[in-house]
Each structure stands twice: as structure tokens, then as C-alpha cells.
Amino acid sequence: xxxxxxxxxxxxxxxxxxxxxxxxxxxxxxxxxxxxxxxxxxxxxxxxxxxxxxxxxxxxxxxxxxxxxxxxxxxxxxxxxxxxxxxxxxxxxxxxxxxxxxxxxxxxxxxxxxxxxxxxxxxxxxxxxxxxxxxxxxxxxxxxxxxxxxxxxxxxxxxxxxxxxxxxxxxxxxxxxxxxxxxxxxxxxxxxxxxxxxxxxxxxxxxxxxxxxxxxxxxxxxxxxxxxxxxxxxxxxxxxxxxxxxxxxxxxxxxxxxxxxxxxxxxxxxxxxxxxxxxxxxxxxxxxxxxxxxxxxxxxxxxxxxxxxxxxxxxxxxxxxxxxxxxxxxxxxxxxxxxxxxxxxxxxxxxxxxxxxxxxxxxxxxxxxxxxxxxxxxxxxxxxxxxxxxxxxxxxxxxxxxxxxxxxxxxxxxxxxxxxxxxxxxxxxxxxxxxxxxxxxxxxxxxxxxxxxxxxxxxxxxxxxxxxxxxxxxxxxxxxxxxxxxxxxxxxxxxxxxxxxxxxxxxxxxxxxxxxxxxxxxxxxxxxxxxxxxxxxxxxxxxxxxxxxxxxxxxxxxxxxxxxxxxxxxxxxxxxxxxxxxxxxxxxxxxxxxxxxxxxxxxxxxxxxxxxxxxxxxxxxxxxxxxxxxxxxxxxxxxxxxxxxxxxxxxxxxxxxxxxxxxxxxxxxxxxxxxxxxxxxxxxxxxxxxxxxxxxxxxxxxxxxxxxxxxxxxxxx
DNA sequence: AGCACGCCGACT
DNA sequence: GTCGGCGTGCTC
Numbered sequence: 161x162x163x164x165x166x167x168x169x170x171x172x173x174x175x176x177x178x179x180x181x182x183x184x185x186x187x188x189x190x191x192x193x194x195x196x197x198x199x200x201x202x203x204x205x206x207x208x209x210x211x212x213x214x215x216x217x218x219x220x221x222x223x224x225x226x227x228x229x230x231x232x233x234x235x236x237x238x239x240x241x242x243x244x245x246x247x248x249x250x251x252x253x254x255x256x257x258x259x260x261x262x263x264x265x266x267x268x269x270x271x272x273x274x275x276x277x278x279x280x281x282x283x284x285x286x287x288x289x290x291x292x293x294x295x296x297x298x299x300x301x302x303x304x305x306x307x308x309x310x311x312x313x314x315x316x317x318x319x320x321x322x323x324x325x326x327x328x329x330x331x332x333x334x335x336x337x338x339x340x341x342x343x344x345x346x347x348x349x350x351x352x353x354x355x356x357x358x359x360x361x362x363x364x365x366x367x368x369x370x371x372x373x374x375x376x377x378x379x380x381x382x383x384x385x386x387x388x389x390x391x392x393x394x395x396x397x398x399x400x401x402x403x404x405x406x407x408x409x410x411x412x413x414x415x416x417x418x419x420x421x422x423x424x425x426x427x428x429x430x431x432x433x434x435x436x437x438x439x440x441x442x443x444x445x446x447x448x449x450x451x452x453x454x455x456x457x458x459x460x461x462x463x464x465x466x467x468x469x470x471x472x473x474x475x476x477x478x479x480x481x482x483x484x485x486x487x488x489x490x491x492x493x494x495x496x497x498x499x500x501x502x503x504x505x506x507x508x509x510x511x512x513x514x515x516x517x518x519x520x521x522x523x524x525x526x527x528x529x530x531x532x533x534x535x536x537x538x539x540x541x542x543x544x545x546x547x548x549x550x551x552x553x554x555x556x557x558x559x560x561x562x563x564x565x566x567x568x569x570x571x572x573x574x575x576x577x578x579x580x581x582x583x584x585x586x587x588x589x590x591x592x593x594x595x596x597x598x599x600x601x602x603x604x605x606x607x608x609x610x611x612x613x614x615x616x617x618x619x620x621x622x623x624x625x626x627x628x629x630x631x632x633x634x635x636x637x638x639x640x641x642x643x644x645x646x647x648x649x650x651x652x653x654x655x656x657x658x659x660x661x662x663x664x665x666x667x668x669x670x671x672x673x674x675x676x677x678x679x680x681x682x683x684x685x686x687x688x689x690x691x692x693x694x695x696x697x698x699x700x701x702x703x704x705x706x707x708x709x710x711x712x713x714x715x716x717x718x719x720x721x722x723x724x725x726x727x728x729x730x731x732x733x734x735x736x737x738x739x740x741x742x743x744x745x746x747x748x749x750x751x752x753x754x755x756x757x758x759x760x761x762x763x764x765x766x767x768x769x770x771x772x773x774x775x776x777x778x779x780x781x782x783x784x785x786x787x788x789x790x791x792x793x794x795x796x797x798x799x800x801x802x803x804x805x806x807x808x809x810x811x812x813x814x815x816x817x818x819x820x821x822x823x824x825x826x827x828x829x830x831x832x833x834x835x836x837x838x839x840x841x842x843x844x845x846x847x848x849x850x851x852x853x854x855x856x857x858x859x860x861x862x863x864x865x866x867x868x869x870x871x872x873x874x875x876x877x
Numbered sequence: 878a879g880c881a882c883g884c885c886g887a888c889t
Numbered sequence: 890g891t892c893g894g895c896g897t898g899c900t901c
Binding site: 177179223 | 895897899
């Protein structure tokens with residue numbers, strides 16, 4: 161009886177391939193095995209995802225698998241089915257997800273050795289080779305090199321094509337050898353078992369939440385939960401759950417959105433619970449990743465904590481999955497393979513019959529809505545420590561800095577206390593404007609107005625980062641005055657220097673604090689009280705290790721509302737909540753001032769009052785009225801390509817197909833995403849929205865399948 | 878992703 | 890007329 165295998169490759173292909181399994185390999189070939197098989201003109205590393213005994217009705221002549229690399233399948237059944245669901249939902253590459261669950265040593269390297277033949281040497285000496293051929297031959301004169309090295313040194317873009325031509329002509333000989341690296345065993349770290357007296361300092365609501373989740377854990381079934389409350393309360397709940405998981409020899413997965421949160425978390429886990437935790441994130445070296453993987457596989461770790469990619473850690477016997485700061489957009493992976501780690505966590509937990517716990521004090525609207533509706537919301541009591549903000553109506557003020565903020569800053573300066581002023585706009589002005597003809601300088605590529613950066617005297621596109629020197633006269637009418645419009649942080653800094661000439665002021669935005677060192681130095685200076693006022697964008701709000709300050713001023717948060725998509729209010733509320741957190745000194749002596757032209761907008765009003773529920777109530781009403789998520793299902797399809805014309809045609813084809821086959825799906829776009837990507841590609845977006853979520857998947861599947869194009873799909877239902 | 882094929886302008 | 894640059898499409 162013959163055996164066939166469905167194989168996926170760690171390439172950006174949302175497609176599987178069918179191979180014949182030769183009888184000699186039939187014993188070793190299992191779903192989850194790493195294999196080597198010919199694909200195209202090369203031999204690739206792949207994964208068997210299914211075995212078939214029936215001869216599949218296939219016209220093409222099937223190729224054979226060449227080698228099964230492991231006797232025991234490397235990928236567990238659980239990871240296999242989890243990644244299948246995830247890739248199918250997001251139309252991403254199954255193979256790439258599988259590769260993410262393997263250690264660096266599992267990668268297959270293709271070593272090439274290129275040698276100059278006698279004929280090549282002769283023709284080179286005679287000078288009868290073309291420019292590029294000569295270059296390559298020159299390099300190979302003394303000794304053979306790999307193709308990768310030649311590509312780097314000899315320079316031509318199409319090295320592989322050139323090599324193929326030269327090989328055909330008999331000028332060079334290329335030997336290819338692809339081999340799997342053997343895993344090297346690393347010394348295991350075994351932390352001391354210092355068991356501490358546990359102090360969870362949980363209040364009654366945290367107690368209640370924890371015990372409800374613990375009961376679910378005891379049942380050993382999948383169950384989702386949403387813990388809504390302040391960070392300290394949430395952590396108390398998490399620690400209880402982690403302790404329980406450890407006691408029952410179940411493993412835990414703990415996701416955080418930012419790397420800076422991992423350090424403190426590690427300390428808590430190890431000191432408070434003596435949990436053997438492994439941290440994984442993209443910044444790890446190969447060696448560290450290898451060690452982490454070995455510890456996870458070797459059951460030498462109780463918990464895997466990390467960023468979204470930790471989702472793919474091969475932890476067997478998973479009993480608990482925590483997704484903290486559920487609202488954070490860092491859980492989205494926008495590049496291929498695109499996915500949302502929050503949904504990923506759901507799928508993974510469901511597959512492992514584990515308990516899933518989301519947590520946040522400012523949940524995403526969709527997340528909170530579903531938790532409330534499906535009855536898995538657990539609210540913690542507020543500790544009442546957080547300061548509310550005073551909202552100042554901009555209309556009654558003249559000048560950048562309101563009277564209240566001015567006097568607040570003055571007071572702090574007098575008593576030697578530090579202050580922070582936020583304005584979420586880089587540069588000096590968001591654009592220049594010619595008052596006599598209305599001209600506004602725009603980016604040629606992105607067609608958005610250029611921001612004016614006064615320190616560099618340049619006009620900068622905040623989308624593609626392209627910049628040019630500042631123009632001093634209007635190119636359209638010759639007028640000598642160009643007015644700066646839309647205040648940026650640089651202007652605020654300038655104004656503060658004018659108001660408080662004696663104060664030590666610094667600016668913290670992505671232009672001023674390029675790179676880690678400058679960033680750290682500025683924060684250090686602020687911590688050491690060598691600065692009185694720090695002016696910053698949202699970048700500053702996301703810095704960890706900033707101690708609370710006694711005055712936080714927030715200018716024009718309504719700028720965030722200008723982005724006219726349906727999440728603008730949510731983002732504004734979130735950003736404000738974040739910035740306000742910097743005033744949580746705990747002694748009640750701090751103050752937050754929000755200066756805005758929209759004091760009554762619910763996102764600003766409720767953020768100031770620190771009332772998430774009130775914000776949610778109002779926002780959900782708007783969402784319902786507008787049929788926005790969670791009252792409709794959304795899919796954001798991005799198509800990528802070099803050539804805009806054929807790309808646009810494919811986008812039209814796709815949107816047309818959706819319109820044709822599902823009249824109940826609303827199609828927005830296709831729309832160009834401005835700016836070019838790093839790869840030199842362009843992007844076109846099509847957004848699908850529907851009240852009948854069940855239609856979405858079918859429509860995507862039938863319309864996306866027929867169009868050959870690089871794509872990402874992000875969706876939420 | 879990598880690679881082959883096929884189409885265009887610029888050179889022996 | 891070919892070379893080589895670039896863009897499109899396929900890989901079981």
C-alpha cells in the first residue's frame with residue numbers, strides 16, 4: 161500500500177503540497193515530522209501535516225520525500241492543529257507558524273560551494289567574460305566560495321540567475337548540500353527552590369475572581385475569562401493561577417505586549433513563586449532561543465512568558481494562558497505571517513483544554529463587549545488611588561499653555577518637583593500654509609502634508625520619513641510668509657522656554673531621542689531631577705521605569721480623534737489613560753491637566769474621570785448605531801506588489817468578486833496605503849464589513865483563492 | 878522565499 | 890541581433 165503526505169513549508173505560501181512517501185520512509189513519516197523534499201528547483205525543509213493512504217486523484221506526477229529528519233515527530237499534535245486553525249483563519253503560511261515553534265537548530269541550512277572550472281579560468285584570463293561574469297570569476301580565482309558570499313561581495317542583484325547562466329555555460333560548478341543542523345545541548349539552568357511565604361495582597365474581588373478561574377482550571381476544560389481591573393489586582397489573580405497551574409504540573413503561557421514588561425514580570429515570578437519561567441522574544445540570540453526551547457521541551461520550565469511569538473512555544477500540558485494588557489495593539493503581527501495573538505491565544509487554549517485569561521484596566525471595546533455578553537467578565541474593585549484629571553476648555557484660553565497649566569508648572573518649579581507635558585505631535589508644526597494662495601507642501605510619494613521640524617529646518621513626511629530642506633517662499637505664488645499650522649512638541653518646548661526661561665526643559669520624541677542611548681540618558685537625567693519639565697509625545701508615555709511625577713499636562717488629545725476610523729475614540733481614551741498613569745504617585749498630591757477643544761467628547765471626558773465603564777457604554781452605543789465592530793465582522797485585506805498597475809487590477813478583481821458573490825458584504829476600497837514599504841513594495845487595502853459574520857470566511861476563501869498575490873488578512877471574528 | 882520564464886531597452 | 894534588468898507566476 162502506498163503512502164502520501166501533505167507537506168507545508170516555512171515559506172510565505174498559504175498552500176500545502178502533496179508528496180509520495182517511499183516505502184523505506186513509511187515507518188518514520190508521521191504528521192509533525194520534519195522532512196526534506198524537492199520543491200521547485202531546490203530541496204527544502206518541510207513539515208508533514210497529514211498522511212493519506214488513498215491515492216489522491218491528482219493529475220501531476222508526485223515527487224517523493226527524500227528524508228525524514230526525525231524519527232519522533234518534532235511538532236506535537238496540539239501545535240499542529242493549533243497552527244492549522246490559525247493559518248486557516250488568517251490565510252497565513254502554516255509552515256511559517258510551525259517554524260516558529262522550533263528552535264534555531266532545527267533550521268536547515270543550504271550550503272553552496274561554487275568553484276571556477278578550467279574553462280571559466282581560461283576565458284577569464286583571456287578577458288572574454290562579461291562584466292558581472294568577470295567579477296565573479298575574479299573572486300573564484302583563488303578558492304571556491306558560497307553563493308551567499310558571492311552575492312555580498314561581487315554585488316549583482318540577480319546572483320542566482322547569473323550563477324545559473326554561468327553554470328550552464330560551464331564557467332563554474334555549484335555544489336549544493338543542505339543539511340539539518342544537529343541540536344546542541346545546552347547546560348540547563350535550575351533555579352533554587354527558595355519557597356517564599358506568599359503574599360498576594362489580593363482584595364476580596366481579586367480573591368473571588370481567582371477562585372472562579374481556579375474552579376474552571378480544576379475542571380480541565382477550556383474556559384475564557386476577562387479580568388478587568390488595575391494592574392496590581394490583576395497580577396494578584398495571575399499569581400494565584402500560576403501557583404495552581406504549577407501545583408497541578410500544568411504549564412502556563414503568559415503573554416505581555418512589551419519587552420520592557422518582561423523584566424519586572426520575571427522578577428515577580430521567580431521571587432514570589434519560584435516559578436521556573438522562560439522568557440522568549442524576538443530579540444533573543446540564537447543561542448538563548450535554543451536554550452529556552454530546550455528548557456521548555458525538557459520540562460525544565462513551568463511557565464513560558466513573552467511577547468506574541470511566545471504563543472508558538474512547544475509547551476506540552478498547557479493548563480493556563482494569560483494575555484495581559486489585552487487592549488494593546490502589539491498583539492497584532494502585521495507582516496507575514498499576519499495574525500492576532502489574542503485570537504491565537506484563544507485557539508491555543510481551546511485546543512489544549514486550558515483556561516484563557518485576558519486582562520486589562522482599559523479593555524478593547526470588542527474584548528470587553530464579548531466578555532460581558534458571554535458572561536466571562538470578572539471585575540476587580542478599584543483601589544480608588546488613581547487621580548482624576550482636570551479638563552480645561554481650550555476655547556477660553558489664548559496661547560498654547562493654559563493659565564491653569566502655567567500656574568501648575570510654576571508651582572512645581574518653585575517647589576523643585578518635576579512635571580511632564582504631553583503633546584502627541586512630532587515636529588514644530590504639522591504643516592506649513594501659504595496664507596495668500598492656500599498652498600501646503602506635500603510629500604510627492606504619500607500625498608500627505610509635510611511636517612515642519614524647526615530644529616533641523618526641514619520638512620518631513622511622517623509617513624515615509626522622506627525629508628527636504630525647509631522652503632522659505634511659496635513655490636506657487638512666491639509669497640514670503642508661510643505660516644506654521646498645527647502645534648507640535650517642538651513648539652510647546654519653545655513656548656515653555658519662553659514662559660520659564662530658568663527651567664531645565666527637554667523634549668522626548670522619536671526625533672530627539674533616536675536610539676537607546678540618548679533615550680536612556682534623557683530619562684536618567686529626568687530621574688535624577690536634572691530636568692524640571694519633560695515635553696514628550698506618546699513615546700514618552702510608553703517608557704517603563706519612569707517614576708510618577710506630580711504634574712502631568714496633556715495638550716490637544718483631540719488630535720487623535722482626527723483619524724476618522726471607528727477606533728479613534730478608543731485609541732484616544734487609551735492614550736489618555738496611559739499618559740495619566742504617569743501621575744499616579746499614590747499620595748494624592750499629583751495633578752493631571754487635560755487641555756482640549758473637545759472637553760465633552762466621551763473619550764476625553766471619561767478618560768479624565770477614569771471611568772472605563774462609562775466610556776464603554778457610550779462608545780458601544782455609537783458602534784451599534786454605526787454598525788461597527790463588535791456589531792459587524794471586519795476583515796482587512798492588504799495586497800502587496802511592486803507594480804502598482806497590476807496590483808490595482810488584482811485589488812479590483814478581488815473587491816469585485818466579493819461584491820458579486822456576497823451582496824451582504826460591504827466593500828470599502830480598494831484604497832492605496834500611502835508610502836512605500838522597505839521591500840520596495842506597495843500596498844493596497846480592501847476592507848470587508850458585514851452584519852453576517854458567517855459569510856465573511858466563505859467570501860474570503862472563494863475570492864482570495866483565485867488571485868495570485870502576496871497578501872495579509874487581519875480580522876476579528 | 879527562490880527560481881524560471883518572458884518581456885523590454887542598451888550595448889557588443 | 891544578444892545581454893541583462895525587471896516583473897509575473899509557480900513550486901506537489
